[in-house]
Amino acid sequence: MAKILTVDDSGSMRAMVAHTLSEMGHEVEEAENGQLGLDAALATQFDLVISDVNMPVMDGITFVTNLRQQANYRFTPILMLTTESGQDKKGAGKEAGATGWIVKPFNPQKLSALVNKVLK
Amino acid sequence: MSESLELEAQEQSFSEWLSFSLGESSYAVDILRVREIRTWERMARIPNSKEFLLGLINLRGAIVPIVDLRKRFGLSARPLDKETVVLIMTVMTNQGEKTMGIMVDKICDVVNLTDDDIKSADKFDLTISDRFVHGITDVRGAMAVLLNIDSVLDTVDF
Amino acid sequence: MSDPMERFKQVFFDESAEALSAIEQHLLDIDLTAIEPEVINDIFRSAHSLKGGSATFGMSRLAEFTHFMETLLDMVRDGQRDFTQEVVDCLFECLDCLRNLVNHYQFEEQVNGELIAIVEKQLQELIDGKQEGKPVEGSGDSNLNNGLVHGKHWEIHFSPDEELLLSGNEPLRYIEELLELGSVNVVCDSSDVPPLNQLNPIHLKMKWLITLDSEEAISEEDLAEVFLWIEDEATLEYRCLDQEAPQLVSSALAETTKSAPDVKVDTVSSDVDNAETSKAKAPAKRTGQSIRVELSKIDSLINLLGELVITQSMLSTFNNMVQFPELRRLQEGLGQLERHTRDLQDGVMQIRMLPIDFCFSRFPRMVRDLCKQLGKKIDVVIEGENTEVDKTVIEELTDPLVHLVRNSIDHGIEMPDEREALGKPRVGTLKLVAYHQVGNIVIEISDDGKGLAVDKIRAKAVERGLIDANAKLAPQACKELIFAAGFSTADAVTDLSGRGVGMDVVKRNIQSLGGQIDLHSEENEGTTFSIKLPLTLSILDGQLIKVMDETYVVPMLAIIESIKVKRVDINKIGEHDISFKWRSQFIPLLNLAETFSLPETKPDSEDSLLVVVVEHDNQQFGLVVNELANHQQVVVKSLEANYIKVDELSGATILGDGSVALILDVGALMSRLKVH
Numbered sequence: 001m002a003k004i005l006t007v008d009d010s011g012s013m014r015a016m017v018a019h020t021l022s023e024m025g026h027e028v029e030e031a032e033n034g035q036l037g038l039d040a041a042l043a044t045q046f047d048l049v050i051s052d053v054n055m056p057v058m059d060g061i062t063f064v065t066n067l068r069q070q071a072n073y074r075f076t077p078i079l080m081l082t083t084e085s086g087q088d089k090k091g092a093g094k095e096a097g098a099t100g101w102i103v104k105p106f107n108p109q110k111l112s113a114l115v116n117k118v119l120k
Numbered sequence: 121m122s123e124s125l126e127l128e129a130q131e132q133s134f135s136e137w138l139s140f141s142l143g144e145s146s147y148a149v150d151i152l153r154v155r156e157i158r159t160w161e162r163m164a165r166i167p168n169s170k171e172f173l174l175g176l177i178n179l180r181g182a183i184v185p186i187v188d189l190r191k192r193f194g195l196s197a198r199p200l201d202k203e204t205v206v207l208i209m210t211v212m213t214n215q216g217e218k219t220m221g222i223m224v225d226k227i228c229d230v231v232n233l234t235d236d237d238i239k240s241a242d243k244f245d246l247t248i249s250d251r252f253v254h255g256i257t258d259v260r261g262a263m264a265v266l267l268n269i270d271s272v273l274d275t276v277d278f
Numbered sequence: 279m280s281d282p283m284e285r286f287k288q289v290f291f292d293e294s295a296e297a298l299s300a301i302e303q304h305l306l307d308i309d310l311t312a313i314e315p316e317v318i319n320d321i322f323r324s325a326h327s328l329k330g331g332s333a334t335f336g337m338s339r340l341a342e343f344t345h346f347m348e349t350l351l352d353m354v355r356d357g358q359r360d361f362t363q364e365v366v367d368c369l370f371e372c373l374d375c376l377r378n379l380v381n382h383y384q385f386e387e388q389v390n391g392e393l394i395a396i397v398e399k400q401l402q403e404l405i406d407g408k409q410e411g412k413p414v415e416g417s418g419d420s421n422l423n424n425g426l427v428h429g430k431h432w433e434i435h436f437s438p439d440e441e442l443l444l445s446g447n448e449p450l451r452y453i454e455e456l457l458e459l460g461s462v463n464v465v466c467d468s469s470d471v472p473p474l475n476q477l478n479p480i481h482l483k484m485k486w487l488i489t490l491d492s493e494e495a496i497s498e499e500d501l502a503e504v505f506l507w508i509e510d511e512a513t514l515e516y517r518c519l520d521q522e523a524p525q526l527v528s529s530a531l532a533e534t535t536k537s538a539p540d541v542k543v544d545t546v547s548s549d550v551d552n553a554e555t556s557k558a559k560a561p562a563k564r565t566g567q568s569i570r571v572e573l574s575k576i577d578s579l580i581n582l583l584g585e586l587v588i589t590q591s592m593l594s595t596f597n598n599m600v601q602f603p604e605l606r607r608l609q610e611g612l613g614q615l616e617r618h619t620r621d622l623q624d625g626v627m628q629i630r631m632l633p634i635d636f637c638f639s640r641f642p643r644m645v646r647d648l649c650k651q652l653g654k655k656i657d658v659v660i661e662g663e664n665t666e667v668d669k670t671v672i673e674e675l676t677d678p679l680v681h682l683v684r685n686s687i688d689h690g691i692e693m694p695d696e697r698e699a700l701g702k703p704r705v706g707t708l709k710l711v712a713y714h715q716v717g718n719i720v721i722e723i724s725d726d727g728k729g730l731a732v733d734k735i736r737a738k739a740v741e742r743g744l745i746d747a748n749a750k751l752a753p754q755a756c757k758e759l760i761f762a763a764g765f766s767t768a769d770a771v772t773d774l775s776g777r778g779v780g781m782d783v784v785k786r787n788i789q790s791l792g793g794q795i796d797l798h799s800e801e802n803e804g805t806t807f808s809i810k811l812p813l814t815l816s817i818l819d820g821q822l823i824k825v826m827d828e829t830y831v832v833p834m835l836a837i838i839e840s841i842k843v844k845r846v847d848i849n850k851i852g853e854h855d856i857s858f859k860w861r862s863q864f865i866p867l868l869n870l871a872e873t874f875s876l877p878e879t880k881p882d883s884e885d886s887l888l889v890v891v892v893e894h895d896n897q898q899f900g901l902v903v904n905e906l907a908n909h910q911q912v913v914v915k916s917l918e919a920n921y922i923k924v925d926e927l928s929g930a931t932i933l934g935d936g937s938v939a940l941i942l943d944v945g946a947l948m949s950r951l952k953v954h
Contacts, residue, residue, distance in 0.1 A: 010327045011570070012290035016334065019282050052330075054323045068444070074480070077446040083330060091510070099446035100507030105333030105341070117451060164938035165828060166924060167874035176921070176930060176938045181585050183930045183938060185921040218920045275922050 002047035002119050003027045007037035007063065008081065009055040017050060020108040021115065034058030038066055041073065048119055049078045050102070053093065061096045068097035077118035081106075134234045137257075139264050140207070140224040142190050143198070146264035148257070151230060153269055155208040155219065160200055170278055174223060179208065186221040187273060193248050198225065211273045220273050231259055238266060283335070290331045291384045292570060297324040298376055299639050305369055306642040313361050321369070322351040328376065332383075340379040343394060346401045347372050353405065368404060370643070371397045428495040429520035430460075436505075437485040438512040444480065447508055453488060455504050460492030489519075573669065576629050580816055583619075583626050584913035584932075590619045592934050623911070627668075627814055634712045634719070635663035637672050641683055645708060648687050655694050655705040656687060662712040667719045668814035674791050675721070675811065678784040682723045682807050683708065685781070690727030690805055700802065702726065718793075718835060719813055724806035730757045730799040739765065757799055758896070761785045789895075789945050791815065792833060792928065796896065810835070818914050818941065820931070822907035823890060825870045826877065829939045831912055831931060832901070836892045836944040840906055844886045858900060860891060866951050869902040873926070873950060894945045901947070914941065926950065 004026050006017045011032070018028040029044065031037035035058040037051060049067065053060040060080055067073045080093040080101045093101055102114050137148035163175025163186055172191035176183050186206055190197060203226035211218045238255040246253060246265055254266040301324050304317050329344035347369070353359040375394045381387035434456075438449055456462050467485040471477070490496070501516050502509065593612055642658045649656050667675075691697075691706035698704050711722040732753050739745045739759045751759075759765055763782040788795045793811035812818065812835060820831035821840075841860075848867065849857045857864045867889065870876075889900040912931035917924055928943040 009323070010290075010293055010331055012286045012293055012331050013327075013334065015289055016283075016286045019286070054326050056320070056323065075443055075446055081330070083326070083333075094445065094507075094510055097445050104330040105336075107334070117455065118446070118448075162937060164930070164940060165876075166921075166940070167876075167926060169924070176917075176940075178932045178936055178938050181581065181588075181915075181932065183915045183917060183920060183932075215918075220920060278922050 001025050001027060003029070003044065004048045004050065004115075005029050005031065005037060005040055005044075005046040006050045007031045007034060007055070007060070008052040009033055010052070013052065013081070016108070017111065020111050023108075024112055024115070026115075034060060034063030034066075037063050041067055042070070045072055046076065048115065049073075049076060050081065050115075051078065051098075052081045061092050064093065064096040064098050079114065079118065134232050137231050137233060137264075137266060138207070138227060139229045139231055139259055140205075140227045142193065142195055142225050146228065146259060146262055147189075147224075148231065148259070148264050148266050149207065149209065149269050150266075153210045155210055157227060158206045158208060158221070160204045160206060160223065173278065177206075177221065179219065179221075182219060184208065184219050184221055185278075186223055189222045189224050189272075192222075192272065209269050209273065212270050213275055215275075218273075218275075222269075222273070229259060231257070231264075233257055241265065287335050289570060290335055291380065293331065294328055294376075294380045297328055298373060298380070300324050301369070302373055302643055303639065305366055305373075306646065308361075308366060310361060310363060310366070315355075318351070318355050318361065322348065322355050325351055335383075337379070337383045339389065339394075340376070340383060343372075343375055343379060343398065346398055346405075347376075350401055350405050359404070359407070365404060368397070368400045370646075371400065373643075427518050428497050429518035430492050430495055431519035432490045432492075432496065432501065433517040433519055434488040434490060434501065435485070435515040435517075436488060436512060437514075438482050438508065440481040440483060442482050442508065442511050445508075445511060447511070449482070449484070449486070452505055452508065453486065456488065456490055456501075459496055459500065459504070460490050463489045463491075571629070573630075576626070577816075579626055580630070580913075583623055586619055587623060587911070587913065588932050588934060588936065590615055590934075592936060623817070627817060628666075630669050630814065630816075631666035632669050632672055633664045633666055634672065634721070635660075637676050637679060638663050638710050638712070640676075640680075641708075641710060644680070644683065645687060648684070652687070653693065654687065654691060656691055657705050657707050659707055659709045660711075661709070665712040665714060665719060666813075667712075667811070668816070670815050671719070671791060671811055671813070674787065674815075675809075678787045678809075679710075679721070679723065681781075681784050683710075686723060686725040686727065686805065690725040690729075692728055714813070715810070718810050721809045721811070722806055723809075724804060726804040729801040729803050729805055730760065730797075731801055732756050735759050757797055760797070761795075792818070792835065794835075794893075794895070816914055818912050818931075819909075820912045820941065821890070821909050822933075822939065823870075823901075823903040824905035824907055825874070825903050828874075828876065829907065829933065829937070830870070831939050831941040832890060832892065833928075833941070833944065834909065836894060838891045838893050838898060840888065840890045842886045843889050843900070845884075848887065855887070855902065858889070860898065860900065865891070866899040867902055868899055868947060868951055871902070871904075873947070892944045894948045897948065899948055899951060901942075912939075912941070 004021050006014055006021070006028060007030075008014045008017070009032050014030045014032070018030055021028045029040055029046070031040045033055045034051070037049070038058070040046075041049065049064075051060040051063055055063075058066075064078055064080065067076075067078065077099040078097065080098045081104055082093065082101045083104045099118055100114070102111065106114075136151040138151045138154050139146055139148040141147070161177055163177050165175045166173055166185070172188050174186045174188050176185055178184075188197075204223065205227055206221045206223050207227070208219060208221045211220050237257050239257065241250075241253045241256045244256065246256075248265075249271070251271040252268055254268045256263050256265055258264075301321050304321050308317060325344050325347045329341055329348055332338075332340035332344060350359070350365070350368075354361050354365060359365070371393075375390070375397050378387065378390045378393070382389045436449070436452070438447075442449065453462065453464055465487045467487065468483070470483040470485070472483065490501075498516050498518075502514075505512065505514055590612075593615070638660050641660070645656050645658050648654075686708055691708065692700070692702075694704040697706060707726050709722070709724045711724075713720055736745070736751070736756050736759075739756075739762070740747045742764055744759060744762050744764060745751065760781050761784075763780070765780060765782065785795050788809055788811070791811055792815070793809060796808045796810075797805070798808065799805040812833075818831070819834040821834055821837055823830050823832055843858050847858055848855050849864070854872075855867045855869055857866050859865075887902050888904065888906065889902055890906070891898055891900050912933075914929045915931055917927060917930055924940075926943055926946045927940050928946075929941045930938050931941060933939050
């Protein structure tokens with residue numbers, strides 16, 4: 001069982017991600033933008049962070065950049081949720097330090113496969 | 121729902137009825153429709169309502185009207201006594217299920233009836249509207265009128 | 279709704295509604311001469327979330343449409359396309375399509391394919407329009423991946439950049455993933471690993487040579503897919519070992535993957551800059567945390583609370599010192615219980631409260647559309663949009679408000695030229711104001727238009743047979759004729775003022791909510807409608823009154839005052855009390871005992887009567903009662919739930935002693951005045 005943080009401004013997306021991951025037996029915490037995500041990540045050590053790109057207050061790229069600068073998050077897998085049109089965002093996400101990305105739309109099966117890819 | 125209840129009863133080939141009296145006459149209602157039996161309590165009179173409506177009571181937070189069954193059936197009034205009870209009934213209306221009460225002189229029995237025990241009331245003048253009557257039956261040698269409660273408490277008449 | 283996917287869909291629908299109104303608000307507020315990047319970002323973000331969600335929940339038409347929209351917005355955001363009025367107009371139309379599509383998936387509303395096709399075409403034209411002039415970056419790369427080499431045996435050179443670990447990637451995972459494609463033989467090249475004293479553990483200095491043998495033919499794309507996340511962070515060479523495979527293609531591909539990062543770094547850093555600046559500019563409007571709760575759950579909570587209030591007031595009636603020697607302590611406890619119950623009640627009622635903005639927010643768009651249609655120019659001013667009111671009140675209020683606003687635009691505010699000639703600004707103003715006033719919400723809709731012309735109204739009322747040609751009417755009474763049933767009929771109502779509904783219906787709707795509507799209008803200056811409503815429909819601020827032995831509740835909203843009137847001051851006709859003089863005019867009297875045909879239990883001997891002066895529709899009348907009891911909040915219960923609607927009553931409630939008290943409908947009582 002891993003501790004996972006999911007950051008997304010869309011409640012429905014967050015709920016789906018959280019539900020899928022809890023079904024897999026993980027412990028999930030939710031945050032609705034990068035700033036709140038950062039607050040949560042600093043309060044708890046997560047084993048995996050899944051973040052949306054487009055969010056108000058603090059977007060996903062800034063969030064990941066900031067998170068990577070934390071010593072305890074240097075090696076933590078971080079996945080970004082992108083859409084197929086967001087090619088350049090994938091690059092930006094990588095540059096910010098994301099481990100990989102999950103392309104929307106995705107279903108629970110695809111999500112669990114990708115999460116298993118980064119969690120041992 | 122009333123139909124399904126009745127159907128279910130038919131499958132078991134008997135139904136249970138709660139009998140009560142108004143003066144000398146016996147009546148009975150489908151026991152599955154009786155929610156509870158209460159003693160008489162103070163009611164809030166409803167202004168300008170039909171004479172047979174006694175008023176409203178507070179049934180655990182719900183506002184429930186109580187009908188004086190004597191008056192509904194055109195019988196003479198009778199003072200309240202220790203045996204006067206109110207039967208809280210489930211009534212099916214075209215606006216859905218409602219809860220209403222009927223005040224009766226006293227309750228008597230629970231009787232088990234098979235379909236064959238329930239006879240047509242066609243040839244008798246029971247002094248009440250035919251639509252109120254489901255049939256008649258024999259309870260300890262006396263005739264009891266089985267009531268169709270949805271018609272007796274039809275709000276169209278209120 | 280036990281299926282979690284269905285639940286998430288529901289959340290998505292709620293979000294969509296929010297996203298749509300957010301886009302609409304931005305479009306309405308937008309100033310094309312000074313566009314803030316954050317506004318475009320916000321609109322883009324809303325469209326983007328809609329797209330992501332709809333695609334995830336399998337709402338393909340919605341996903342397709344938002345994709346179009348997003349493409350245009352993306353171009354605007356990147357400066358490839360200017361944010362022109364044309365774009366704004368098109369986006370407004372997009373909103374209509376989006377609403378239709380969301381409703382299609384949520385409520386099975388018919389898809390308006392025609393409209394969508396038109397709007398999609400507009401979008402496409404806008405997208406194509408600017409693409410020729412400005413350079414398009416970053417597209418076309420993907421074509422390079424078309425190396426259609428298939429084979430069962432592959433050799434993979436995997437040399438990660440030394441920073442790979444810092445992106446949370448673990449090389450072994452990728453090698454493990456290859457196992458899913460076939461059997462793998464891995465040789466690790468650790469020749470670059472420095473001696474231990476120089477070793478920096480976060481730098482990855484190893485390379486791998488992997489041979490993969492598969493049962494089935496694998497394409498280069500399949501392999502690239504495995505390493506997709508780290509294609510920019512590693513040098514990867516895929517060499518097909520099958521005989522027929524041309525070796526050139528794979529090395530060419532390796533070239534491109536290697537050179538790709540350099541190109542992208544520039545665009546990336548500028549992107550990050552953008553993100554930084556937009557973050558700095560973002561206004562401090564971080565919304566409060568919220569959860570979504572089904573209304574029925576709150577309602578059952580409110581019902582329970584009602585019970586608690588009743589229990590609490592029931593307990594407070596036990597004040598017999600003899601029976602309860604420790605009464606004082608009990609009373610202290612009861613006092614606390616009462617305070618806490620009250621706080622709890624306020625708190626729970628608060629949950630149902632929504633800002634009136636939920637209702638107001640539709641008007642700017644509506645006014646804009648109507649103005650376009652009519653050639654009028656109107657500014658909408660909204661004040662107090664955060665004023666909170668019960669959700670059910672908002673729902674019931676929306677239709678009447680729509681009607682009033684349409685009325686102001688249609689009949690109130692003049693055409694720009696006409697206004698200019700009158701010395702008014704060309705642009706008219708429609709003002710929507712909301713504020714609280716002791717337990718009520720007041721909503722004012724005012725315009726600076728032509729106002730109501732008393733003569734015209736009078737003439738029309740005579741024509742419609744509503745008043746006699748010779749009737750004497752004060753100007754205000756005359757203006758209020760617009761509320762009379764039968765005043766506004768089809769020919770007076772253009773298609774704008776809508777649906778053949780007259781002002782009488784508006785008034786009736788407001789009254790059925792326990793509210794009142796007032797009108798103030800000056801010719802050539804404008805008209806103001808003022809609506810006063812209780813904040814909630816489930817709890818009522820009531821005055822208990824006693825008539826004979828029965829207790830009734832009068833809504834405080836209707837009460838002006840309670841006074842004693844001497845018998846000699848009451849005008850009688852025969853046995854009936856008819857009127858008395860109140861504030862220098864005669865007002866009718868209604869004897870409740872008589873109206874409700876109560877059995878006389880009190881001797882009629884006192885020399886004065888207790889009269890509660892109530893008001894409905896700006897008309898006052900007196901209710902003769904025997905006694906005033908408590909003034910308290912009561913939980914309104916419907917009579918229809920188990921009984922039927924009773925004309926003079928708006929419901930019932932349960933008092934502290936558990937007994938039922940009926941709530942008077944003052945308006946209905948007034949209409950009974952004439953019946954006698």
